[in-house]
Amino acid sequence: MNMDRLFSRSLTVGFAAAVLVLTGCAASTPTIDTSPEAEVTFDGLHEVKGGSADQAWARPGADISQYSKIMLQGAGIEYRPGGAKGTSWSARSRGGPYEVTESQKQRLRQRVAQEFLNELGKSEHFTLVDEAGPDVLLIRGALLDVVSMVPPEPIGRGEIFISEIGTVTLVIEIRDSITETVLARAVDRRVIDTRGMGNLSNSNPVSNEADVARVIRSWARLLRERLDTYGKPQE
Numbered sequence: 479m480n481m482d483r484l485f486s487r488s489l490t491v492g493f494a495a496a497v498l499v500l501t502g503c504a505a506s507t508p509t510i511d512t513s514p515e516a517e518v519t520f521d522g523l524h525e526v527k528g529g530s531a532d533q534a535w536a537r538p539g540a541d542i543s544q545y546s547k548i549m550l551q552g553a554g555i556e557y558r559p560g561g562a563k564g565t566s567w568s569a570r571s572r573g574g575p576y577e578v579t580e581s582q583k584q585r586l587r588q589r590v591a592q593e594f595l596n597e598l599g600k601s602e603h604f605t606l607v608d609e610a611g612p613d614v615l616l617i618r619g620a621l622l623d624v625v626s627m628v629p630p631e632p633i634g635r636g637e638i639f640i641s642e643i644g645t646v647t648l649v650i651e652i653r654d655s656i657t658e659t660v661l662a663r664a665v666d667r668r669v670i671d672t673r674g675m676g677n678l679s680n681s682n683p684v685s686n687e688a689d690v691a692r693v694i695r696s697w698a699r700l701l702r703e704r705l706d707t708y709g710k711p712q713e
Contacts, residue, residue, distance in 0.1 A: 509526070509527055510524050510525070510526050510527075510536050510538055511524055511525045511526070511527055512524055512538055517535075519535050519663075521660050522537060523535035523536055523537050523660065523662070523663060524536060524537070524538060526664075531664040531665065531666040532665055532666050532667055533664070533665045533666075534662070534663065534664040534665070535662065535663050535664075536661065536662040536663075537659075537660070537661045537662065540661040540662070542615060542652075542661075542705070542708060543708075544613065545604070545613050545614065545615045546603065546604060546605065546613045547604055547605045547606070547607045547611065547613055547614040547615070548598060548601070548604045548605070548606060548607070548614065548615045548616075548617055548705070549606075549607050549608060549609070549610065549614050549615070549616050549617065549655055550594060550595070550598070550606070550617050550619070551616060551617065551618045551619075552587075552590070552591070552618075552619060552620070553618050553619060553620035553649070554620050554621075555583070555586060555587060555590070555620070555621040555622075555624060556620070556621070556622045556623065556624065557578050557583070557623075557624045557625075557626075558575060558623050558624065558625045560575070561575045561576045561577040561578065561625075561626060575625045575626055575627060575644070576626050576627065576628060576629055576630065577626075578624065578626045582626070585687065586621075586624075586690065589687065589690060589691055589694060590619075590621065590694055593691060593694040593695045593698045594619070594694070594698045594701075596695075596698070597695065597698035597699050597701070597702045598617075598698065598701070598702050598705075600702060601702050601705060601706055602706050603705065603706045604705055604706070610655035610656055611655060611656070612656060614655040614656075615652060615653070615654070615655060615705075616652075616653040616654065616655040616658065617650065617651075617652060617653075617701075618650070618651045618653065619648065619649065619650045619651075620648075620649045621646050621647065621648060621649075622646075622647045622648075622649055623645070623646070623647050623667075624644065624645075624646045624647075625644045625645045625646070626643070626644045627642045627643060627644045627645075628643055628644065628686055631682075631683075642669060642670065642671050642672070643670040643671065643672065643686055643689050643690060644669075644670050645667060645668065645669050645670065646667070646668060646670065646693070647665060647666070647667040647668075648664075648665070648666050648667075648668070648697055649663070649664070649665050650663070650664050650701070651663045666697070668693050670689055670690055670692075670693050671689070672685070672689055
């Protein structure tokens with residue numbers, strides 16, 4: 479199964495399942511606001527409160543326990559414009575944000591696909607497929623407003639120390655793969671720091687990519703864990 483093809487394709491859920499799949503664990507139990515004053519999106523989703531995602535919405539009454547397969551669909555990666563370009567000292571000393579090169583974009587696309595496929599492939603309840611069906615959840619993910627704080631590599635033997643790789647927003651939707659009805663949507667923005675500690679570290683392609691992978695992997699793992707927990711038929 480081709481990784482880029484599989485990831486480059488959309489999530490459905492019943493109430494509690496949809497909410498918890500997308501918002502993850504939090505100190506309080508996520509709840510869907512069905513009051514008369516509730517915020518309702520243009521496509522009929524109600525605001526979820528108390529979750530760990532920055533924002534989340536779900537369709538009351540959804541239930542993912544009827545599904546046993548998942549299909550991934552990438553909705554693209556968008557980058558914030560205006561980053562500094564070039565390898566000159568003035569460009570590197572700007573402090574960011576910096577231009578994301580084509581090779582960096584390609585590596586990020588591959589990394590996102592790899593991490594989500596690896597994690598969801600470990601699911602105890604769902605099987606990865608690449609075709610829609612009555613028992614298939616469509617999981618659509620996109621990365622928006624990607625900002626890089628990694629300066630261009632210096633020419634010669636110089637070193638660059640940074641505390642932040644950048645910031646990125648993940649948008650995930652859960653849909654029914656046949657009707658493509660959106661059952662839940664979540665938006666979560668993360669700062670990608672160095673080794674998760676925010677300390678100054680020597681910037682190099684290997685360690686920077688590892689830090690990016692750590693954040694992507696955490697999103698993918700949370701999604702897998704919630705799908706397995708709430709995708710099982712409730713006794």
